[in-house]
Amino acid sequence: CKLNTQNLYQISKQVAVPQYNRSSIKASIVHVGIGGFHRAHQASYIDRLLHQESITDWGICGVALLDFDIKIYNTLKEQDGLYTLIIKELDGSLTKRVIGAIVEYLFAPNNPLVVIEKMASPEVRIITLTITEGGYNYNEATSDFDVNNPLIKYDVEHPQAPKTIFGYLTQALKLRKKRGLLGCTIQSCDNIQGNGDVTKKMLLSYVQLAEPELTEWIESNVSFPNSMVDRITPATSSLDIANLKEVSGIEDGWPVVCESFEQWVIEDNFITGRPAWETVGAQFVEDVAPYERMKLRLLNAGHSVLGILGALMGYSTIDEAANNNAISSFLRIYMDTEVSPLLSDLKGVNLEGYKKSLLQRFGNEYIKDQIDRICSESSAKIPIFILPTVYAQLKRRSSIAHAAFLIAAWAIYSLGENEAGDNLLIKDGMKGLLYEKALLSKKDPKVFLEIASVFGKLKESETFVQVYTKSYQNIVKYGVEKSILTMNNKML
Ligand code: NAD
Structure with a gap:
């Protein structure tokens, strides 16, 4: 009724x-x-x-x-x-x-x-x-x-x-x-x-x-x-x-x-x-900021990882990407080695449990969250969700391997095609510029990092540029999944 x-x-x-x-x-x-x-x-x-x-x-x-x-x-x-x-x-x-x-x-x-x-x-x-x-x-x-x-x-x-x-x-x-x-x-x-x-x-x-x-x-x-x-x-x-x-x-x-x-x-x-x-x-x-940092750098960043890598591999919903073993262990290693060391202890939050539950939530096959929705406006999201982690890790001379891999994948994603050659639906206020730089990056991957309103001075970090360039070349040569598996095996 x-x-x-x-x-x-x-x-x-x-x-x-x-x-x-x-x-x-x-x-x-x-x-x-x-x-x-x-x-x-x-x-x-x-x-x-x-x-x-x-x-x-x-x-x-x-x-x-x-x-x-x-x-x-x-x-x-x-x-x-x-x-x-x-x-x-x-x-x-x-x-x-x-x-x-x-x-x-x-x-x-x-x-x-x-x-x-x-x-x-x-x-x-x-x-x-x-x-x-x-x-x-x-x-x-x-x-x-x-x-x-x-x-x-x-x-x-x-x-x-x-x-x-x-x-x-x-x-x-x-x-x-x-x-x-x-x-x-x-x-x-x-x-x-x-x-x-x-x-x-x-x-x-x-x-x-x-x-x-x-x-x-x-x-x-x-x-x-x-x-x-x-x-x-x-x-x-x-x-x-x-x-x-x-x-x-x-x-x-x-x-x-x-x-x-x-x-x-x-x-x-x-x-x-x-x-x-x-x-x-x-x-x-008293202060919401550290909780927000945890959420933005784990949940929202996690969404970007699943969205961009998943889109290149031909998936259309977040659960599909999260249920791919290569992607999910990539995400888990990213969270553990590059994000967690930067998060302070939070009252009432068990970080290990939080990360575990995130992976479960992402993998919920009944939710069917659209990858297009998650990847929309990545040029506004990446600087908030991913780059603060990169800057902090560079400062403490720790690993940026997974974040650099994601940025390399994003540069390739910005060309507008997945690995099978199908069109990707990119909704982004900076779509034109992203495409232009992505095209030039085919010859010289670091050109993508020249978009200053997104990357600031990141291109000046030799460490980052080196790891990013290597990741870019690997993705082009071996594809996302195989490159990830090689990385994961080295880490495990
Ligand atoms: P929705 O499309 O169902 O609803 C959007 C609402 O925002 C509508 O009521 C619309 O009238 C109003 N709105 C949009 N533009 C407005 C404007 N310029 N001025 C006044 N009202 C305006 O979307 P939703 O899922 O309810 O998400 C809304 C917001 O909630 C998101 O933008 C996000 O900030 C927050 N949020 C959403 C989720 C989620 O999973 N959907 C999770 C966490 C936070």
């Missing part, structure tokens, strides 16, 4: 449903960007929290900010904010749960003032965001706010009908100040290094343009905690929707699928209070 409040009892005979009284829950969190990840991560933590009897705060008001979001808005509206979370376990079994944490939902383009009023209302204490990296409006090269974005100019001129998150937040905070209300917390849950710091910097840059007299009030009344978020959430497929209906009899217009692993490490900096997320699995720490 159709998923909605009225049918919940019927549905509860098939899958777990919210056991709390949703109509008594106050929406004191506004969340912007009710895409797959928010619904698999934060909303699922909140759903568990709301099962604690005493809690009636901390429901979520979901905001869809873009015109494009009309479909998810309509779906949630028809389903009274309910949706099914389908967790794909490692053994292929599915754990399904109806999530009730989103108790209100607003579509901003239809009525921007209602969204501004909601964000400014006294009951709202936290505004959370998953608006993707692109939503933060920063210039990749300078890391500054992009003041030339026409949407930003539009928002400055139309404060009552903004189009970007910055227009909304600024007007809501202005109202809070005017009405003598408390400030609030603005918490980014996007995959960005220092996501709270970036949000603050970008918002204050916008405020300087639009409402400069608000700056001081924000500095003292709004907090921006950093956080590290993790749960692999691929896009929902029509097959997922059909299976849910067939197996559990639930007609859900937009369920969310994800892996069972979840992690949320948060800086405890909530100026007007927060939910006890630690009671449902989140971890509060």
Whole structure:
């Protein structure tokens, strides 16, 4: 039957449903960007929290900010904010749960003032965001706010009908100040290094343009905690929707699928209070940076390794690459010999267990994460995920063999063909330049390292250039798999 409040009892005979009284829950969190990840991560933590009897705060008001979001808005509206979370376990079994944490939902383009009023209302204490990296409006090269974005100019001129998150937040905070209300917390849950710091910097840059007299009030009344978020959430497929209906009899217009692993490490900096997320699995720490470093250099770097090597070998999903023995032992050796020595001990984290679970997660054949998605924008990812490891290893005169091999593979990948001669779908803002340099690298591999906005001064390291060049030649001569096997055998 159709998923909605009225049918919940019927549905509860098939899958777990919210056991709390949703109509008594106050929406004191506004969340912007009710895409797959928010619904698999934060909303699922909140759903568990709301099962604690005493809690009636901390429901979520979901905001869809873009015109494009009309479909998810309509779906949630028809389903009274309910949706099914389908967790794909490692053994292929599915754990399904109806999530009730989103108790209100607003579509901003239809009525921007209602969204501004909601964000400014006294009951709202936290505004959370998953608006993707692109939503933060920063210039990749300078890391500054992009003041030339026409949407930003539009928002400055139309404060009552903004189009970007910055227009909304600024007007809501202005109202809070005017009405003598408390400030609030603005918490980014996007995959960005220092996501709270970036949000603050970008918002204050916008405020300087639009409402400069608000700056001081924000500095003292709004907090921006950093956080590290993790749960692999691929896009929902029509097959997922059909299976849910067939197996559990639930007609859900937009369920969310994800892996069972979840992690949320948060800086405890909530100026007007927060939910006890630690009671449902989140971890509060003073400094998120080392956790983030571990995740970026192991999980995200691991994704790049599997994606680039896997693409060259003709695979199309991450699990296929992770289940190739040569690639998986390459990744394991990379993690152990080049990354782990640089990571400090972290409270609550068993590094060995973390790496082991990563390999299992990558290998989950039910998740089917697309290699094209993982390799997209590698020119922005490699400098964050891989190169810091290289610089640090060079400094301590330790191995860079696997990282150099990966960069060599990336140079060959950038030619746009896999080893069987089939076209690769490369989505990258620097695609043209990458191709140009990749072509010249066929004669002289180190030309690829001349892309300064990616590699900085790496080409000046003789050690790196030597190992990289040798790897490049090996891949051309023997192919990825054979080259890796030779390397692995030497290491084992
Ligand atoms: P999605 O495509 O399902 O949803 C994206 C959401 O972002 C939509 O609600 C959309 O309206 C909103 N959005 C996009 N651009 C925006 C903009 N300019 N302004 C305001 N809102 C905007 O994607 P998702 O899987 O939910 O991922 C969203 C983000 O979550 C990622 O970019 C990443 O930072 C983070 N994340 C995702 C995963 C994952 O596995 N999917 C894991 C960790 C973190």
